[in-house]
Amino acid sequence: MDVLNGLSTGFEVALQPENLLYVTLGVLLGTLIGLLPGLGPTAAIAVLLPITFAMDATSAIIMLAGIYYGCMYGGRIPAILLNVPGDASSVITTLDGYPMAQRGRAGPALGITAIGSFIGGSVALLGLTIFAPIVAGWASRIGPPETVVLAVAGLLLASLIASGSRIKAIMMAAFGLLIAAIGIDNISGQQRLTFGSFELSNGIDIIPLAVGLFGLGEVLYLAEKKLRGSETLGKIKGILPSKEDWKITRVPILRSSVLGFFLGIMPGGGGALSSIVSYGVQKRLSKQPERFGKGAQDGLAATETADNASSNSAFIPLLTLGLPPNSVLALLFGVLMMHNVTPGPSLIEDHPEVFWGIIASMYIGNVLLLLFNLPLIGVFVQLLRIPTGIMFPFVIVIAFCGVYSANNRLFDVYVAVVFGIIGYLLKKFRFDMTPVILAFILGPVIETGFRRAMVMSDGSMTIFFERPGTIIMMIAIACIATFMVFATSRRQKSAPADSTDR
């Protein structure tokens, strides 16, 4: 199916009234949740995921994708107005967004954020539209050894660029792989790692795991902090950037769109990393780097544009290879599997309405984000006045609803609580939780692929070094890993602490 036909099919699906409603709701809900400090896109999707149970696969992903980039934008609002980042990737936003707000330019700062995000998202979506079918075509020719190499590489890269210690990140990946192995072995049908529990013989579901680690764990972590009351917020004036702002930001926006697009495809490259790398590049290229950190419009534009571009391009490896590059898309992978749709090379052929419907809905969602966030900014700002001491207990109640209604089992709620406590402790001891959820999703892919590869090679590991596809991948991944480790090392030297990706 060529690109234009595919997009046409996609828009037919995305423009159906119920899907338009879902993407609108998703963008709004995502922005609302993103306003809450500490609850990033992963927690937002984990908590809101059960809303989509009654929907079909396409509608569910359309809504969750809307929540995803709505949440990314929502986190910017408290970052700019209050110097309180809503999630890890909005930490960089505070560096120049808040100083602009302090100088009475909160409106243009929010406007630059919205417009930069829109342009970055649009460029990334064009890239997604063109490259995704090409990658899917190539990916359909890969076999189990290539799948294993890609999945292991994805997990390893995400662990290497995780915030904090790499030893801890790899431990978290191992933990995620073991949790995924609980239950019944797919090939032999034997129970394993159930510790004698009948309930565990069904395995651990992704919803209690994700809600527990990212939702309840965060709530427990924030329970220790002094919850702020309602903020004193001034009126926002003049949302649109001035001509001078445009002159300064137009080139950084275009550059960051492309940079964010490529970073988003890489495992762990979306979100915080794309924001930081783009900010660093812009600062280096700027003729007045001393302005950065004091309200530089181009610094703000660079980080916001790259962030949204990477959020969109991250769908390429998910949809075409079945390999989620970050924790949010790992959850979306889980949702598709729940609806019996397997993301990967065959998705474009087996379920073109899902593949193209998601892409088309992202075009619509990108426009909606701009349409909502410019005129409705005043409403969102008012929501910041609702004390978090009232908002966060609601998160617990919603999380309970969601986890329980997934399988109608109280056992899942207990699992979520246990992982909530584990998530709290992991955060306290500075472990990044992203590798856990990625490993949980990729574990079955790696194990099944590995066992099939060993059957193909009669037990010889040389199969991974004999095939041109695996050799090329390993070389490419080694180069990418070197670049990303270098970029992350620079990030950890210069960025603030406590910037764990969620």
Add this chain to the structure above:
Amino acid sequence: MTAKKQRAFTTRMFVLRRGDKISATAALVVFGAFLAASIGLEFGTLASAGPGLWPTSIAVLGLVFAGLLFALGRDTPVLAEDQSGKRLLLTMAVLVLYAPTYSLVGFIPASALALLVLVRFSGGFGWVTSLLSAAIGSIGVYAIFSIGLNLPIDAF
């Protein structure tokens, strides 16, 4: 400094100085448990792997890295603010007791109680705000999830 404060301070310093050793020890226990659970399973051969090969390999990998963390780790845990232990324990207690309360009395009373306790005692708001939040929140969330989204939740 009172004896109680002295003990709290000593505990805090112990955890701060040995944060990575504490977490590494916990990880060694967890990975050790997984190893013990998987070692009794059939390994098979590489050409025909049994159910035990994969989890055993990963558990060993986890143990190795936990050992490295124990030897090399130097991170300090994130400090909690003063007087926050009670809020944390309260929130944890609500989380742990929420499900059993639901099975006894249903969603609306269980949620109302959870919201009341958290808004009043963790959020520090007055009784009126807390009661209103509890009533509106429990009924509102039930309405959205059970009636609006048709998800299976028992009200009472």
